[in-house]
Amino acid sequence: MIKNIKILLLATLLSVGCSDLEEEPVGILAPESFFKNLDDLQAAVNGSYAYMASEKYWGRKLTLSLLLRGDMADIGDLGTSARRQDVNNFEMADDNGMITELWPQSYAIIGAANQAIDGADRIDVNAEKKNAVVAQAYFSRAFAYYHLVRLFGDIPYIDFAVSDASTVEDISKTPAAEVYENIITDLQFAKEWLPDTQPTRSQPTKATATAYLASVYLTLGDYQKAYDEAKFVIDNKAKFNLKLEQDFQNLFVPDNAAALQEPLFTIDFIGQSRDGDLGQDYLAPLTGIRADETGRAENGGWTVAVPTLNVYEDWSGRDYRKKVSLDTVAIFNGEEHDFTEFANFSDRGVNRPHIAKYYRFPGTSGSNGRESSHNFITMRYAEVLLIAAEALNEINGGATEAIGYINELRARARNRGGEMANFPEDVAAGISQDDLKDLIIRERRLELAFEFKRWYDIKRLKLGQEAFGPNGLEPHSNFDPNRDYLFPLPGDELSRNPNLQPNNPGY
Incomplete structure (x- = not known):
């Protein structure tokens, strides 16, 4: 791994401000001297959340890459940096500045989670209470790897706390299928041990882990498991304090964040507050x-x-x-x-x-x-309904239950700030499996517009030639399905560690 990653993996006990979470900066301390109680363990977990709330991750590099790669957002200002235009135009090289910063920041999140998981073994407290905290770290690790594997495919998989940089300097890539298996294992642990609710939506719950399991299974095409996990959240929504917000606009007003019941996990930024790129939202x-x-x-x-x-x-x-x-x-x-x-x-x-x-x-x-005060919603209850509808339609084409989930979203969309409209209309019974699938994918595109989901849908459904073809929303004649469903691995990583070669096809 490159030097940046080594440093970040070794320094992941640096805990910085993370919105509603109470924590103290703990500095770079040896695990054996730092982990004494559950508060110390929570502080280490909070470090992983802090690395998410950064310019190199959710504040710009990851989210802007996802926006531009999809077909819902194009480059506006042609004077903006070339690295952004190259992501958008399918002209990325392996030295693109978006990925060379996104990559190590992802491993910083993973490193912080690994430190917390390792540190949990050093604390002699009630196992149930300890597992409820360490399960957050398992979720953070799964969250970071889920983005990495979808973007890059085969990647280095590190599931231990790094105390000696030499242990990772010649690491090899792990096949994507194995990475997905590990993500599922982490999310299953999180689902088992996380509480039903948390003081803030910036900490994951049992429902959060379950919803992400549903998403992973949908990505893998395991529709029965995707439906089962989504249905578990839907059936227990009252226990998990989840529901659709009445007014769609309220989801995107920072002042409303604390009262919202639709988010399952948020990445929080504190307005006008940052430490370097941490806390910086663009x-x-x-x-x-x-x-x-x-x-x-x-x-x-x-x-x-x-x-x-x-x-x-x-x-x-x-x-x-x-x-x-x-x-x-x-x-x-x-x-x-x-x-x-x-x-x-x-x-x-x-x-x-x-x-x-x-x-x-x-x-x-x-x-x-x-430096906004947005609490960015990475998963919300509306998406759980969409996952359940899509998966169930694959199992039982045109199912009434699947139609019902879409109609729940359309009913909410008819509430125009308190004034009820008659559009969009309910989906009628009797629709074919293929037509309902097309409708659900379109509903995802509109309901979740600009929420960093569309590129992943294009990738998993192999819609690239349609989305970027001459009749697509954002035509790009050079889109190559043999290359462009994956980002290139950072070239400097490969040059320093030959075990990571070759790069993804076409790069």
């Missing part, structure tokens, strides 16, 4: 409108990840989720203007609607909406 400016004067974010956004007009035109204007998800007006020189005029007020603006989920309400934030 999603509001990256998706915001260049030079906008609405006051949502001082100085407007950067117009980096912007939907194509195809995305806007394909989405019915009668769908409230479109209104919540897209910004179509802005203020320039004190006057309101439609998106067709955005480029008139900045030489780096574009005449397209912009993503609104993060820029419209950045909460407490700095210039351009940086």
Whole structure:
């Protein structure tokens, strides 16, 4: 592994601010002297959450890569950095700056989780109480590996605390199938030991682990297990304090975060607070409108990840989720203007609607909406319903139960900020298996728009040639299904450790 990863793996007891979680900075301490009680164990687990809430991970590098790789967001400002354009345009090289920073940060999360799991063995306390805390670390490790394996395929798998860098300097890749098996094992442990509820949604619960199990099984095409896990969450939603929020907009307002019952796991940022790249969130400016004067974010956004007009035109204007998800007006020189005029007020603006989920309400934030107070939802109850519907339709085509889950989401979408509409209509019984599958995938695209899910759907369903073909939402003639479903492994990793070669096909 490269030097950066070695350092991060060895330094993962550095615990920094992570929103609602109470913790103390513990510095870089030897595990045998640090782990004394459950509070110490929780502090180590919190370190993994802190590494998630960073610019190199959820604050920009991972999330922007996922946005641009899908077909719901394209490059807006053509003056933005080449590394972003290359991710978007399927022109990535193995030295792309997005992956060379995302990669070690992922292993920092894993390293912190491994330190906590190792440290748990050093604490002599009630096993049930200890397992309830260490299960959070198992979830964090599974969470990081689940993103890595979908992005890169075969990857180094480290499931132990690193005390000597030489133990990982010549590590080999683990086959993706084996990585998935390990992810499932970690999530099963987490499901068994995590509590039904937590003080904050930024700590995983039994339902969180179960929902991610359902997602993993769906990705692997094991539809029965995907349905079973999703159904477990649905059947126990009251016990887990889960439900669909009445107003879709409320999910994307930071001030509402503490009261929401739909999220299963959030990555929390503290507005105007950071330690280096930790705590630094750039999603509001990256998706915001260049030079906008609405006051949502001082100085407007950067117009980096912007939907194509195809995305806007394909989405019915009668769908409230479109209104919540897209910004179509802005203020320039004190006057309101439609998106067709955005480029008139900045030489780096574009005449397209912009993503609104993060820029419209950045909460407490700095210039351009940086350092927001968003609690980013990585999994919510709506997705559990979608997983259950898709998996059940594969098992029993056109099942009434599957249709019912989609209709729950559509019923919520008809609530336009307290005013009930008659669109989208319920799905009628009698729909064919193939038609229902297409409808469910479209429903995922709209319900979860810009929530970093679409690329993974394109990949698992092998939709690339359709999505990026001439009739797709974001045409890219150079999309290559033999290359582009995987990112390249970082080239500097491979040059330092020949055991990681060869790179993924086409790189």
